[in-house]
Amino acid sequence: MKQYDICIVGSGAGASPVAYELSRAGYRVLVLEKGPYLTEKDFTKDEIAVSRRSIYTPRLREEQHVVETYSSDGSIDRVTAAESGWNFWNGSMVGGSSNLMSGYFHRMKPVDFRLRSAFGPVEGANVVDWPISYDDMEPYFTKVEQLVGVSGRVVEHPFQERRSTKDFPFPPTWEQPISGWFDTACETLGYHSIPTPRAVLPFDALGRSGCSYSNFCGSYGCATGAKGNARAALLEKAKATGRCDILPNVFVYRLDADRQRVTAAHYFDADGRSHTVTAGTFVVAAQAIESVRLLFNSRNDLHPDGLGNANGQLGKNLIFSAGGSGRGRFEFARLNERQRFELMTRGAFVNRSLQEWYVYHQNGRALKGGTIDFLFEHPNPVSRALRELYDDEGNLLWGRKLQARLKHAFTASRIFAFEVFNDWMPTDKCFVSVDESVKDKWGVPVGKIRLYGHPHDIEVGNYLAAKAERVLRQMGAVEIESDISSAPPPNLVAGGCRFGTDPEHSVLDPDCRMHGIANLYVSDASFMPTGGSVPYTWTIYANAFRVADAIIAALKGRETGYNNVKDS
């Protein structure tokens, strides 16, 4: 059997920096991924397969989750995903869901690392400071810009974070004319319009092709390699070292551990045969919910409640990106010919966001706000058509009325949208565990997700949405609306294996090594005690590069220094 120094479970944003750094540092790396190995030539813009039938995620009757919610009287409602269709999978393939992301990238800001000190406690929430600071992470954010490829342009604004380099290594991608309308509206309102950084290469670089402006970015795999997905950006390069093996279509179902070390990983191959691998160091990066599930399912006599759960912390403080979305319609009838032409420009990116209210003040208190990204409605035509099925009174339409409405929506108007990202308060009421009574197709207990959104998140989300709506109104949009709710976006999930200095209240140490288990690291978003008010992936990548350095330091018998930080 081939010997490995490092065995990594999962191959997405949290896994790939570790594979990249360790293989380049001379270590032998094995990546185990439950999904297939798809590359640029496999990806097309097929709405039926990708969006309507979700071919990149498992079929729910074979692999699912149990979802629990609180009803109004406080009792728990339980439903299986196979019954409800509630899909918490995001993308099972080499490179994980990073293949499907839109690539909106924002760094977390210094204040995100000390939420508790900066804003004090929130009742019913477990807000803490991170055990590391923005300055610890900054070099890794920069590394991601350079290695994964982030395009953008730094502009001055009230919440521009400190940077060690002057600007992005790549200029912004081609922009929509409507971005100019947005800038003008913001100028009138006194807001600072920010070019949104994107994990998209505007031209050929880093051994990958530039963006072809396919118009179908989010939810779709990239056929050029321009998108900074984990496979194209990092895993292919790790593989090229000759020291990184990637096994697709293998599902890791258990880790064996003695008192202080993981000794083996067990997986099923595509034919359902079980295999065992050994390695010196193990890294779990299967996305927050599945990483926690694996650690629970790895319980043994020495770790009866699951790995890393001696203090009952495993799976706790699951978080999502709070907020929601909104939209307004631009009607051709209100525009001149040039504006219509500009509005219908296709393929280019809007690339605009606002962070004006990253921290804001209300009733004499400082509140943590967030980020608003602006974009056009997703071009998926079937979903767009479905949005027109009901009239304003909620009646189902058909016949000529429906046809007229469709025609208008597609040919005489265009929807401009926004997404609000604010902190999801970590609480005792939102967590992951496993459900012994529901098994997947391999007979392994599935993850159970208990959902709870703190009212504070909705208050902040509504505040931000009102600001975004104001911009849309200023731009001349009509039918403006937003939906802010505690519904979790399954694709923006973190927590469950908090890092911290105190083993009583965390699962991982500041290096993201499991407390008490010397050779086990968790490098996906599970480590995050709070999520920042930005989408997570830049932080996941950056932290995984930091974890890679910590693993190399440990293998060389060195200290990283993070573990000397005092609990705050």
Added chain:
Amino acid sequence: MINRRTLLFGGAALLLLPAESGAEYARPVTMLNEPYQTIAAVQRDLFPGGSAPSPRLLKAIDYLGGVMRDPYVDEEDKRFLSNGARWLNLQAREDFGKAYYVLDSERRQQVLQKVSGLAWGDNWLWSILSYLFEALLSDPVYGANTHEAGWHWLQYEPGYPRPKAPLI
């Protein structure tokens, strides 16, 4: 997840699906068989021709046949499509003494109006329309949206690269 056909086009997945998933998605259905006879009539009533491409041109009923064989569509949803057609006919018989598809157009509209006010009916019509929209707007590799008629009607330009074969 990916299927055998993608394997032929360079994918490396090993998932095995029923043989028919590789065949043409919208191959002709036997029109006299239920639920197709009823659903074809409903499609015509929900989405009449005229300036828009007709369900017949779009091969919407053959496409629905593909949906009924599609391993990615839940069995429960397929059963609902069939049951809905049965319930619609029960309603038509109750109100007018005949199956839906033999009623005149005014009476068919009355039946549609009535069931759209019922929970199952609203859901069912929504499902029928959503698969009809798939026939209208999917890539013609699935066998519907003939000559890209749906795309032309809505001046829609697809994303590239387009699929060379159905992925399901």
